[in-house]
Amino acid sequence: MIRQQQTLVLSPYAALYDIVVPKDNMLRQINELVDFTFIYEELETKYCLDNGRNAIDPIRMFKYLLLKAIFEVSDVDIVERSKYDLSFKYFLGMAPEDPVIDPSSLTKFRKLRLKDISLLDMLIEKTVALAIEKEILKSNSIIVDATHSKARYNQKSPREILQDRARKLRKAVYSMDESVKDRMPVKNTSDVLEDEIAYCQRLITFIEKESGVAQVPKISEPLNLLKETVEDDVEQLRMAADPDARVGHKSADSAFFGYKTHLAMTEERIITAAVITTGEKNDGKQLQALIEKSQAAGLEVKTVIGDTAYSEKDNLAYTKQNEIELVAKLNPLITHGTRKKEDEFLFNKDAGMYVCKAGHMAIRKARQGKKGVGANQTDTYFFDVNKCQTCPLKEGCYKEGAKSKTYSVSMKSDEHSEQMAFQKTEYFKAKAKERYKIEAKNSELKHGHGYDVAISSGLLGMQLQGAMAIFAVNLKRILKLAD
Known part of the structure; x- marks a missing residue:
């Protein structure tokens, strides 16, 4: 069994955790809240159980990804922090003296072990089940909305991406020691991508070996980001754009290139469903999926609250047929015609x-x-x-x-009379005021968990990012409400 690869924490230093990781520490609380053994069940078919050396415990690997979603740092930096942060080691199920993984293992885990798994739905369902178990969910209403994430490889040309990250790294180094300016590698002046990559590699080598400040956190984070871009993402940079991302519109004059995450959330601010699409997809078309996913997660849905995008004809018919109230104002441009x-x-x-x-x-x-x-x-x-x-x-x-x-x-003008009458009622107006909550949740995802920009290329990568970010915000919300 894959679960046999997990090791017990037997260490003369284990008592340190009781001293330095208090009971109100968020990571300790998550460990006590969630039974992570479901990871074994989901990933058992992804491992060879009778050949080769034992793999790193999949729960530990999953927890590393969760830490990345919570603290929004690179693979290298999350592993580096787990060397000395005892709250991390406690959360990861390690002894204080245990060595950490190689950062490249996280990339392999994402690509090989999490492929072909409905991780997004599974993790949301786990948190909704937890919220129901803790008697946190009281309402039978969901609030729906969509938030956009820009593609990682599109805002600038490949050369501009490298130039920008190299510039930030140089600036950080100069703030520590301006005397290194004269010894820095000569900047690339050609328009050839290969020349820019070669320059970045020279810059990385110089800072690591000759600058004397590579280990300072202020330097190491932009350094690791540039290294990750050059070493892991050269193929993506050559593509110059995310192959799955599409142009979406925030207004008539404002567009973005990337993805949309369509969310359903209870009035207690627990996300119950998510559908991740390319950027051009219409918000209203995802409503039926959001309702059905919320119901599959264990929620009884009697009311849906959304903006005018969700009041199109098909949605009015679907919610009426399923005896669900649709608190979404009619827009004559899409519903009356x-x-x-x-x-x-x-x-x-x-x-x-x-x-x-x-x-x-x-x-x-x-x-x-x-x-x-x-x-x-x-x-x-x-x-x-x-x-x-x-x-x-x-x-x-x-x-x-x-x-x-x-x-x-x-x-x-004579169509949709029922909905027009409904939206004039005091009940409709009171329910519609709850919609602001999902705007705050979108902001939390973007500004607290790096969800404004995709961290990898492709729709599958965006779905993995969404799964971990939503799992993290739901766990944090459950902890707060349980308190």
């Missing part, structure tokens, strides 16, 4: 524009038709015809030679 090709043109509520299946957003809109009660009007959205002419998906969408490309929505 009738339109064709609904799957090919999706509405972006932040920008107030439609986006075609190629990810191009309309550049302007115009309302046409007579005003007045009972009169039908049409909102027409205009797309950039120059993009349409060269679009790989133009067949069946753009007519060759056309001077414009539009998409129209017919407006009918």
Whole structure:
């Protein structure tokens, strides 16, 4: 059995933990709160049990990743800290004198052991079960929203990424010892990526061997980040962009390149479901999955609270059919109208524009038709015809030679009367005020756990990052509520 690879902590120094890791220490509390043996069950098929030397205990490896999510540092720095931070060693199930792992083991664990596992759903379900067991969850409402994460490899060209990290490293070194400026390797001036990589390698070697300050934490963190980029991510840098990331829109004038995490959270601020997609996906289309995942985690869902993105026709029909209240205001642009090709043109509520299946957003809109009660009007959205002419998906969408490309929505004010009446009630208004809580949770993920930028390339990497970050914030919230 894989669990037999775990070793007991038998050390003459074990009593130190009772002195330096108090009962209110967060890591001690997490250890006491969570039974991590579920990791053995999930990963048993990922290990060879009758050949080769024993692997590092998978619970310890998983806990290393959890520490990274909690403290937002690199593989190298989390392992380095575990050498001397006894709260880390206690959490990892190590004796005070035990040696730590090689940082490269974490990369292998992520790529080989956690592949093909529904880690995101599994970890959320574990925390929801804990919250139910502790009688923390009282409500049967979920609040839904989406937050975006920028792709790691897109904001700048590969050369600019290396230049920026090298610049930060030099700046940190100069703040410690300005006299090393004259001895620094000569900066690269060519536009060739290989030349920039070679310069960064020379810079790393110089700082490690000749600067005399490489071990100072202020220097080691930017140094390790540059090393990680050069050594582990050269292949990704050559790609110049994340292959899975897509352009999404925060407003008509603001876009990002990356991913979206669609969240469902209870009023007690425990995340009950998450769906991670590429950046262009519509928020409202994920509602059904969020409800069903929350129910699978053990929550009885009677009310859903969201913004206008979730009030589209399909969601109104689904929630009514399943006897769920949908506290989301109607937006006439997406709910009152009738339109064709609904799957090919999706509405972006932040920008107030439609986006075609190629990810191009309309550049302007115009309302046409007579005003007045009972009169039908049409909102027409205009797309950039120059993009349409060269679009790989133009067949069946753009007519060759056309001077414009539009998409129209017919407006009918007499539809959705039930929802319109519901949103005028005091109950609706009171429930809608709870939505601010998920905005705060999104901020916590981004600013407290590094969720504003992807730490690796690809959708699978983003899903792993999301799984560990959400697991961490849920555990912290359970500890706070249990207190």
